[in-house]
Amino acid sequence: xxxxxxxxxxxxxxxxxxxxxxxxxxxxxxxxxxxxxxxxxxxxxxxxxxxxxxxxxxxxxxxxxxxxxxxxxxxxxxxxxxxxxxxxxxxxxxxxxxxxxxxxxxxxxxxxxxxxxxxxxxxxxxxxxxxxxxxxxxxxxxxxxxxxxxxxxxxxxxxxxxxxxxxxxxxxxxxxxxxxxxxxxxxxxxxxxxxxxxxxxxxxxxxxxxxxxxxxxxxxxxxxxxxxxxxxxxxxxxxxxxxx
Amino acid sequence: xxxxxxxxxxxxxxxxxxxxxxxxxxxxxxxxxxxxxxxxxxxxxxxxxxxxxxxxxxxxxxxxxxxxxxxxxxxxxxxxxxxxxxxxxxxxxxxxxxxxxxxxxxxxxxxxxxxxxxxxxxxxxxxxxxxxxxxxxxxxxxxxxxxxxxxxxxxxxxxxxxxxxxxxxxxxxxxxxxxxxxxxxxxxxxxxxxxxxxxxxxxxxxxxx
Numbered sequence: 001x002x003x004x005x006x007x008x009x010x011x012x013x014x015x016x017x018x019x020x021x022x023x024x025x026x027x028x029x030x031x032x033x034x035x036x037x038x039x040x041x042x043x044x045x046x047x048x049x050x051x052x053x054x055x056x057x058x059x060x061x062x063x064x065x066x067x068x069x070x071x072x073x074x075x076x077x078x079x080x081x082x083x084x085x086x087x088x089x090x091x092x093x094x095x096x097x098x099x100x101x102x103x104x105x106x107x108x109x110x111x112x113x114x115x116x117x118x119x120x121x122x123x124x125x126x127x128x129x130x131x132x133x134x135x136x137x138x139x140x141x142x143x144x145x146x147x148x149x150x151x152x153x154x155x156x157x158x159x160x161x162x163x164x165x166x167x168x169x170x171x172x173x174x175x176x177x178x179x180x181x182x183x184x185x186x187x188x189x190x191x192x193x194x195x196x197x198x199x200x201x202x203x204x205x206x207x208x209x210x211x212x213x214x215x216x217x218x219x220x221x222x223x224x225x226x227x228x229x230x231x232x233x234x235x236x237x238x239x240x241x242x243x244x
Numbered sequence: 245x246x247x248x249x250x251x252x253x254x255x256x257x258x259x260x261x262x263x264x265x266x267x268x269x270x271x272x273x274x275x276x277x278x279x280x281x282x283x284x285x286x287x288x289x290x291x292x293x294x295x296x297x298x299x300x301x302x303x304x305x306x307x308x309x310x311x312x313x314x315x316x317x318x319x320x321x322x323x324x325x326x327x328x329x330x331x332x333x334x335x336x337x338x339x340x341x342x343x344x345x346x347x348x349x350x351x352x353x354x355x356x357x358x359x360x361x362x363x364x365x366x367x368x369x370x371x372x373x374x375x376x377x378x379x380x381x382x383x384x385x386x387x388x389x390x391x392x393x394x395x396x397x398x399x400x401x402x403x404x405x406x407x408x409x410x411x412x413x414x415x416x417x418x419x420x421x422x423x424x425x426x427x428x429x430x431x432x433x434x435x436x437x438x439x440x441x442x443x444x445x446x447x448x449x450x451x452x453x
Contacts, residue, residue, distance in 0.1 A: 048355040075357035086352035090370045090445070099366065100356035152356065 001025055001061060002047065002156065002189075008055030009042055016042045024189060026155065029182045031198035031219075033191040034208035035237055040191045042159050043208065047189070048080050057135065060156065076104060079149035085141040088135040093120070093144050094129040097151045105152065105154040112151065119147040123177050139170030146177055157181070157188045164193060191211035195241045199223055207234055249405030250426065256322050256401060257388045257430075264387065265380075268334025273364055275339045286335065293332035299393050301325050306397040322394040322401075330387045337383060341376030342368055342382025374445045381438035385431045393429075402426055 002024040006131055009017040016039045024030055032040045032059050045051035046058055049071045060078060063070040088096050095114040120126045123143040133141055142162055149157060159178070163171040175197050182188055182201040192198050198205065198219075205222040207215040222228035229235045274286030293301070302325045306318065316324070345368050353363045373380075395404035402423060410419040 050351055050355060075355055077331060078355075080352070080355045082352060084348050086346070086348040088349060088353070088367055089369075090374065100358060103362060103366075104357035134246060148352075148356075 001059075003059045004043075004047075004056070005058075005177070006056035007043070007046060007053060007058055009046060009051060010054045015195045016211055017046070020208070020211070020213055021056075022206060022213060022216065024156075024187065026187050027185055028204060029188045029190075029202045030204045030206060031192055031202040032206045032208060033192065033195070033198060033237070034214075035240075038208040039211045040125045040208050041160055044080075044158055044189070044191050045188070047158055048078055048224070049074065075195050076152065077154055077156035078156045079152045080156060080160065081142070081145045081149045081166050082157045085133070085138075085145045085165075087141055087144060087148070089133050091132075092102070092129070093125070093131050093136075096144060097148045100148070101151045111167075116147065116151055119150055120144075122180075123147055123172075137170065138166045139173045142166060142170075143177055146181075150181075155187060159188060159192070160188045161191055161193065163197075193241065195238065207237075209233055209237075245424070246402070246405060246409070246426070247313055248393065249400060249402040252319070252399065252401040253388075253391050253430070256319065256391050256394065256399070258322045260326035260330060260387055260391075261384050264330035264334050264384075267327055267331030268338050268380075270370065271331060271335035272338035272342055276342050284358065290332045290339075293329050294336070296329075298329050298397065301329055302393060302397055307402050310355070318397050318399040321397060322391070326387060326390065326394075330383060330390075333383045334380060334387075337376050337379045340373060341372030341374075344375060345371045370445065375437060376416050377442045377445060381435060381442075384438070385434055387414070388431050388434060389427060412441060 001111045002022075004020055004022040007017050007020040008015065016031045020039070020043060032043065034040045042051060046053060046065065047060070049065050053066050058065045063074050065071050065074055089098070091099065094113065094116055097119065098109070101112045101115075102109055117126065117129065120129055123146065125140060125143055126149075128140065128144075130138065133144070136144065142165075145162070162178070163174050166174060171194070175194070178188075179197075179201050188202075190198060190202065202219055205215070205217060205219050205228070206213060207222070207228065215222060215231060215234055217227060220227075222234075229238070271286045275290065277283050277286070302321065305316065305325050306321045310314065320380045349371070350363065350368060355369045358366070391401055394401055394404040395407065398404070400408070406419050406423040410416045412443050413419065
C-alpha cells in the first residue's frame with residue numbers, strides 16, 4: 001500500500017508539489033497524467049527516495065521514505081524504470097540484471113541468473129545476455145531496464161515516462177511488454193504521455209495539475225464525457241495530447 | 245650494480261603507484277562528497293600537494309622530520325612521499341572522471357538499493373576509470389621518472405647508482421646514456437600495461453553506435 005498524505009516538494013523557491021494526497025493499493029495499475037511541469041516526475045522521485053520531502057508524508061507498506069533505514073527496505077520492494085534507461089554501461093546485460101538481486105537481496109547467483117534468462121526470454125532478448133548496453137537499440141535497452149527492475153521481484157513498479165525517449169516504432173515493443181505485465185497483477189505506477197496506452201492498461205488515472213491532484217478516478221470514468229472530460233483543464237489537456 | 249638500482253626503482257615505483265592510486269581514489273570521492281567537510285578536506289589536500297615541489301616534500305620528510313624525532317628510512321620515505329604527492333594528481337584526474345559519470349546511472353544504482361560503498365566500487369569507479377585511465381597513465385609515468393629525485397635522499401635507485409658508477413669509471417656519457425635507455429624502457433612498459441587495461445575497461449564500447 002502506498003499512502004501519500006499532503007506531500008509538498010520545493011526546488012528552491014518553486015513549489016512543485018503543493019499538497020498531494022493519494023493512496024495506491026496492491027495490484028492496482030495507476031497512470032499519472034499531467035502536462036510537463038505538473039509535478040508527476042517529481043512525485044515519482046519522491047516515491048523512490050531520489051527527492052526528499054518538504055512536507056507531508058509518504059509511506060510504502062507503512063515504511064517512511066524520509067527515514068534512511070526504512071527507505072532501504074522500501075527500495076527492496078519498489079523498482080524503477082527510467083525514461084533514459086540508465087543501464088550500467090560497463091556491465092553486460094546479464095550483470096545489469098543480476099547485480100542488485102544478488103547484492104541487495106543476497107540471493108544466489110545461479111538462481112538469479114536463471115531468472116534473468118527467463119525475463120530476457122519474456123521480453124524477446126534471450127540472445128543478448130552477453131551484450132553491453134552500448135550495443136543495443138533504445139527499445140532493447142528499455143526492455144533490459146524493465147528486466148532489471150523485475151529481477152528485484154518488486155511489489156511496486158514505478159515507470160517514469162519509459163517510452164518518451166524512444167522512436168515510435170520502438171515504443172510498441174516496450175508497451176507490449178508492459179501490457180503483459182499489467183495483466184500479471186504487479187502493482188504499477190506509470191508516469192506517462194501515452195494517453196491511449198494509459199487508457200488501455202490502467203485501472204485508474206490520477207491527473208496532476210500545477211502540483212495538486214486535479215482528478216483521481218477509475219479509467220472509464222476519467223475518459224467519460226461527464227467524468228474527466230467534464231473538467232475543463234483535463235479536457236484541454238486531452239485534446240492537446242490527441243493533436244500531437 | 246645497475247640491476248640493484250633497477251630493482252629499487254621498480255619496487256618504489258610499483259608500491260607508489262598502488263599507494264597513490266588508493267589515495268587518489270579516496271581523495272577523489274572525498275572531493276565529490278555531499279559532505280562539505282570531506283569535500284573541503286579533499287580539495288585542500290589536492291591543492292596543497294600539487295603546489296609544493298616534490299623535492300621539497302621529500303627533504304621535509306627525510307631531513308625535517310628527524311628533527312622532531314621521526315626517523316623513517318629512505319626507501320619508506322620515498323615511497324610514502326611519492327604516494328602522497330602523486331595521490332593528489334591522481335585524485336584530481338579521477339575526480340573529473342567521476343564528475344562525468346551520468347547521474348541517471350548513479351540514481352538507478354541508488355534506487356536499486358545498493359549501498360553507497362557498492363555504488364562507488366561497482367558503478368562509479370569503473371565507469372570513471374574508463375575515461376580517467378589515460379591521463380592517470382601519464383601521472384604514473386611521471387611518478388616513475390620522479391623516483392630519480394629520491395637519489396637526493398641517499399636512496400640508491402637507478403639514478404643514484406648511475407652517479408656512483410659514473411664517478412667510479414669516469415665515463416659519464418656511457419653511463420647516463422644507458423640510464424636514459426633504462427627509464428625509457430621502464431616507462432614504455434608501463435604505458436603498454438595501461439593501454440591493455442584501458443582496452444579491457446572499454447571492451448564493452450566495441451560495437452556501440
